[in-house]
Amino acid sequence: MQSVQFSELTILPGADRCGEKEGFDRITLRPGDTVSIVGSTGSGKSAFINDIEVLAQKDTVTGRSILINGAPPADDMVRDPAKKPIALITQNTRVIADLTVERFLALHIRARDSDAQELITRTVALANEFTGEKIDRSMRMTSISGGQTRSLLIADAIMIGQTPILLLDEVENAGIFKEKVIRCLKHYNKAVIFVTHDPLLSLITDRRIVMKRGAVVSVLEPKDAEREMITHISGIDAFLVDLREKIRAGELISDDILARDMTVIPA
Numbered sequence: 001m002q003s004v005q006f007s008e009l010t011i012l013p014g015a016d017r018c019g020e021k022e023g024f025d026r027i028t029l030r031p032g033d034t035v036s037i038v039g040s041t042g043s044g045k046s047a048f049i050n051d052i053e054v055l056a057q058k059d060t061v062t063g064r065s066i067l068i069n070g071a072p073p074a075d076d077m078v079r080d081p082a083k084k085p086i087a088l089i090t091q092n093t094r095v096i097a098d099l100t101v102e103r104f105l106a107l108h109i110r111a112r113d114s115d116a117q118e119l120i121t122r123t124v125a126l127a128n129e130f131t132g133e134k135i136d137r138s139m140r141m142t143s144i145s146g147g148q149t150r151s152l153l154i155a156d157a158i159m160i161g162q163t164p165i166l167l168l169d170e171v172e173n174a175g176i177f178k179e180k181v182i183r184c185l186k187h188y189n190k191a192v193i194f195v196t197h198d199p200l201l202s203l204i205t206d207r208r209i210v211m212k213r214g215a216v217v218s219v220l221e222p223k224d225a226e227r228e229m230i231t232h233i234s235g236i237d238a239f240l241v242d243l244r245e246k247i248r249a250g251e252l253i254s255d256d257i258l259a260r261d262m263t264v265i266p267a
């Protein structure tokens with residue numbers, strides 16, 4: 001368990017690349033909140049979530065600062081990764097230690113003093129909800145795919161680390177069932193910020209941060225019209241996910257699969 005109960009994280013503004021102040025006063029994130037970050041490549045999305053990960057105190061290129069529970073974080077929270085209430089998972093996150101999945105999780109559990117076997121089983125099972133390529137606990141961490149690694153690390157942050165804040169940087173392209181991940185994170189009342197180029201993901205969050213020139217230019221809250229489109233877009237997305245899995249499994253795509261599944265897409 002975290003030593004300090006997390007109630008809120010606050011982001012205070014910095015400046016854009018030209019030194020102009022950003023377009024918000026403060027952004028506050030509480031357990032269960034979901035926020036997406038959108039913007040073109042180079043607009044500062046990764047810098048934004050890295051500021052959160054390092055608990056910036058006007059000491060990064062953006063000049064932002066982060067408060068935890070309304071105050072600057074204590075020194076030991078900044079220095080000791082075990083005390084940090086934040087997990088950052090990116091496209092490049094790999095575990096390079098030559099361990100099996102089981103051993104990797106067991107070491108993490110031991111550090112947290114929990115009953116190992118059952119928790120390993122539950123964590124691997126949860127990870128397998130997120131990925132189409134099934135993970136077995138005897139596989140080696142260095143041999144599992146990027147999508148499997150990210151699925152496992154998200155499951156690990158939920159079940160074992162019990163991390164209250166998750167930051168996901170463009171993890172959607174890597175063979176994970178993103179909608180399931182988001183639903184699960186909501187279910188466990190996590191505060192989640194993710195950088196995404198995916199239309200469905202950006203629409204299902206409570207708020208959407210828009211970035212330009214290294215700065216936040218607006219924080220959007222979806223209106224009813226957008227909410228109504230989500231079911232529709234979710235149908236299209238489920239169709240494409242299913243199609244991708246079928247193609248990857250070597251199936252031939254017949255007219256009736258298309259005819260049946262295309263009914264989710266109105267003319």
Ligand SMILES: Nc1ncnc2c1ncn2[C@@H]1O[C@H](COP(=O)(O)OP(=O)(O)O)[C@@H](O)[C@H]1O
Nearest residue numbers: 015016017041042043044045046047061062214
């Ligand atoms: N506010 C800022 N002021 C100065 N440099 C910035 C700022 N925000 C981001 N940068 C720099 O701009 C570059 C691109 O930002 P990055 O966060 O990687 O963009 P994205 O993830 O949107 O592609 C990085 O080198 C980053 O350090």
Ligand SMILES: [Mg+2]
Nearest residue numbers: 045046047169
């Ligand atoms: Mg980036």
